[in-house]
Amino acid sequence: MPPQPILTYPHPVLKKIAKPVTVIDDAILALISDLLDTMKTGPGSVGVAAPQIGVSLRACVVDVSNNRLGKENNHGLLVMLNPEIVARSGSAVMREGCMSIPDYTGEVERATAVTVRFMVGTGKVYEFEAIGFEAVAIQHEMDHLDGILFLDRIVSLKTGLFRRKSYN
């Protein structure tokens, strides 16, 4: 399948809670292939979630191995079905952008390490800890499965670098 167009907000699918993948059939395998093709063609894209291509199912792909921020610590190309975060730790703020919200970026706080459990296309279940940028990318893509956009998580305005208190 060719790469699919990335849907942008306000497409309603982006705010829906996606349904779990219950059976791995040809349609799911085709979805995985579409997600991978779409990620490969997005300029500098490190992940795509199924809702972004119009499919409200709990599936996403992540690959930070070619990114400057992710090349030190990563698990390569990840296909994640029904991913769950089973543990998280640390926190850091990063300025994120999203292909579904063009021309806007914002400071988002994410866990710096997440233990994630997910199924792959063969039905096998994996669990491991991701850190750094890979952890950020996984959290961002998984948010799409719950209809959460980075706009829902912005922690500070660009002008809010230091909060003003009293003037004496």
Place this chain on the structure above:
Amino acid sequence: MTKKTEELAHFAVTIISKDRPGIVADTTEVLYRLGCNIEDSSCTMLGGDFAMILIVTHDKPFPKIRLADEFRLLHERTGLTVHLRTLHEDELKHPSEEGELCLISVYGSDRPGIVYQVTRTLADHKINITDLNTRLIGTQEEPVYVLMLEAVLPQGMTVDATSALLETHRNELQVEISVRTITPVSL
């Protein structure tokens, strides 16, 4: 000014008021009533004042005098001050920010010229500031000046090279300067 320019429906609106709840609501009520759209805006507390800068458009040709009249009434009622400027079409577009985005923090004991010296060097090297905040902190005995700015580096300019450009100011102004990349991650 030609009549055509006068009727362009793009304006920069600057508002400053002694801070109180309701400044944004009062201002945007006027704009809403006149059918104006807020295309872009930045509003913040500055000292005990609240400052608003808005790019405002109207779908149809719209005389500046109508906005001015409305805001004059608001000024008379609440004391906020307004400045209006007609914008040309090309001032509405966001210029593309192609290069690397970095955050430069400058801080140290307060002294004259910190903002000027640093920004002059940046300007001389075509480094474009996109956002800037300053604040005086510390105590009366030991005032500390903090300058935070975001800037786009031109092609070929690196974070390290930018940091090196500012080295003379570290010594002459006796301030700490750090430069780091904040180019957004695209997910």
